[in-house]
Amino acid sequence: xxxxxxxxxxxxxxxxxxxxxxxxxxxxxxxxxxxxxxxxxxxxxxxxxxxxxxxxxxxxxxxxxxxxxxxxxxxxxxxxxxxxxxxxxxxxxxxxxxxxxxxxxxxxxxxxxxxxxxxxxxxxxxxxxxxxxxxxxxxxxxxxxxxxxxxxxxxxxxxxxxxxxxxxxxxxxxxxxxxxxxxxxxxxxxxxxxxxxxxxxxxxxxxxxxxxxxxxxxxxxx
Amino acid sequence: xxxxxxxxxxxxxxxxxxxxxxxxxxxxxxxxxxxxxxxxxxxxxxxxxxxxxxxxxxxxxxxxxxxxxxxxxxxxxxxxxxxxxxxxxxxxxxxxxxxxxxxxxxxxxxxxxxxxxxxxxxxxxxxxxxxxxxxxxxxxxxxxxxxxxxxxxxxxxxxxxxxxxxxxxxxxxxxxxxxxxxxxxxxxxxxxxxxxxxxxxxxxxxxxxxxxxxxxxxxxxx
DNA sequence: AGTCTGATATGAGAAATCTCATATTGCTTT
DNA sequence: AAAGCAATATGAGATTTCTCATATCAGACT
Numbered sequence: 001x002x003x004x005x006x007x008x009x010x011x012x013x014x015x016x017x018x019x020x021x022x023x024x025x026x027x028x029x030x031x032x033x034x035x036x037x038x039x040x041x042x043x044x045x046x047x048x049x050x051x052x053x054x055x056x057x058x059x060x061x062x063x064x065x066x067x068x069x070x071x072x073x074x075x076x077x078x079x080x081x082x083x084x085x086x087x088x089x090x091x092x093x094x095x096x097x098x099x100x101x102x103x104x105x106x107x108x109x110x111x112x113x114x115x116x117x118x119x120x121x122x123x124x125x126x127x128x129x130x131x132x133x134x135x136x137x138x139x140x141x142x143x144x145x146x147x148x149x150x151x152x153x154x155x156x157x158x159x160x161x162x163x164x165x166x167x168x169x170x171x172x173x174x175x176x177x178x179x180x181x182x183x184x185x186x187x188x189x190x191x192x193x194x195x196x197x198x199x200x201x202x203x204x205x206x207x208x209x210x211x212x213x214x215x216x217x218x219x220x221x222x
Numbered sequence: 223x224x225x226x227x228x229x230x231x232x233x234x235x236x237x238x239x240x241x242x243x244x245x246x247x248x249x250x251x252x253x254x255x256x257x258x259x260x261x262x263x264x265x266x267x268x269x270x271x272x273x274x275x276x277x278x279x280x281x282x283x284x285x286x287x288x289x290x291x292x293x294x295x296x297x298x299x300x301x302x303x304x305x306x307x308x309x310x311x312x313x314x315x316x317x318x319x320x321x322x323x324x325x326x327x328x329x330x331x332x333x334x335x336x337x338x339x340x341x342x343x344x345x346x347x348x349x350x351x352x353x354x355x356x357x358x359x360x361x362x363x364x365x366x367x368x369x370x371x372x373x374x375x376x377x378x379x380x381x382x383x384x385x386x387x388x389x390x391x392x393x394x395x396x397x398x399x400x401x402x403x404x405x406x407x408x409x410x411x412x413x414x415x416x417x418x419x420x421x422x423x424x425x426x427x428x429x430x431x432x433x434x435x436x437x438x439x440x441x442x443x444x
Numbered sequence: 445a446g447t448c449t450g451a452t453a454t455g456a457g458a459a460a461t462c463t464c465a466t467a468t469t470g471c472t473t474t
Numbered sequence: 475a476a477a478g479c480a481a482t483a484t485g486a487g488a489t490t491t492c493t494c495a496t497a498t499c500a501g502a503c504t
Contacts, residue, residue, distance in 0.1 A: 066366065066370040074362055086359065092355070122342050122344055126311075129354060130313055133307070136308070146365075146369065147368065149288075152490090172453090181491070182491070182492060183453090184493080187452090187453065189490095189491095372459085406461085409483065
């Protein structure tokens with residue numbers, strides 16, 4: 001974790017990733033820029049957060065751990081987005097866990113210094129409502145899917161969405177958490193896809209050999 | 223579905239269920255009062271809603287149906303709460319389905335007549351953010367639980383929460399949807415509880431015979 | 445190269461959950 | 475009361491998913 005204080009660099013970020021769309025007042029005095037390495041925590045589960053983050057570059061994951069040691073990956077967080085907004089509002093005191101997947105660069109807003117301004121800023125509040133709604137809708141859609149279809153269908157979908165140039169190469173541990181099944185079971189279903197000739201294991205990932213078959217499986221859904 | 227226009231009755235409702243906590247301007251000119259019977263739709267899935275509702279009495283359920291005919295019960299909505307707020311913001315165009323469980327009385331706000339006022343009302347926006355956050359947190363928690371524990375554990379919990387005077391008497395169809403399992407499986411696990419002597423089937427519902435045992439099962443969670 | 449270690453993968457059997465066919469129950473209607 | 479019908483309940487076997495033990499692999503260290 002590195003905090004950037006150099007004014008020149010900060011100016012540069014402000015120009016490339018402006019905040020004026022979200023705030024009706026000048027938020028710059030309350031901002032630091034923080035960079036996280038991959039695997040670092042942005043918010044620690046159960047702790048009271050210090051900042052409202054705005055993720056400008058990178059990808060993180062939001063998770064919730066259960067008493068039995070199991071971890072639910074609730075969502076992937078992709079730039080640009082706010083992180084820690086629920087805690088800001090007081091909807092929950094302590095944070096859910098958020099961990100960087102790739103290196104992440106964030107504006108860290110010192111809310112304790114400008115809470116009043118923020119909570120009276122129509123522009124920000126309106127945007128936040130929209131953001132919260134969209135997040136909720138996405139989550140809900142995801143939950144509902146997870147419960148309604150066997151892994152085969154959901155995985156086919158997931159592969160189609162996340163593959164790049166016909167190559168699927170996500171980390172199995174992450175995916176199994178996101179799809180809400182055990183690592184073992186994910187591998188099992190994936191192996192089935194290979195056995196059926198839909199995928200082919202290569203050094204750089206799984207190559208999609210039979211796109212149509214995969215689509216057909218995914219569609220037993222729609 | 224009945225719309226109440228009688229000014230006297232409306233005044234009465236306003237006095238008992240005031241809206242001044244949520245709005246910074248006078249919202250009354252834009253309100254009707256609507257009553258729904260149980261099983262009636264407040265929002266029809268896939269349709270564009272006309273109103274923002276504020277549920278003042280009653281209990282409803284929010285669901286989402288899947289291509290394979292399966293229905294996910296996303297949440298129970300208990301008074302007091304807003305319904306249709308995401309659609310108001312434009313976060314989604316068409317509504318999720320909302321159906322009354324008990325008879326429901328709502329303030330129906332004609333948003334097309336006061337959208338500007340509403341979307342510039344700090345008081346309302348702040349409250350809405352909070353409301354959305356809490357809803358999201360609840361959903362997430364529920365979702366995470368649903369995936370992390372077998373039905374036995376979740377059902378024990380659910381029974382403890384929803385039972386009244388040691389009697390559990392929810393509708394199985396609703397519960398199975400909410401807990402994300404088939405009706406059959408719910409009955410199966412419930413029958414096990416009876417066989418183990420934790421519950422006893424009576425005319426008025428299932429009587430909790432062994433509270434401790436049920437708690438112990440539910441706690442294999444926490 | 446050898447070995448340690450953590451991450452990743454596989455095997456096998458058990459448990460959870462689903463599907464579908466068939467009963468049973470409780471209302472209406474006649 | 476009989477018949478019809480929808481809601482509710484049960485049985486049995488198939489699938490999906492899990493658990494846990496073991497195996498393989500890749501990089502770090504010696």
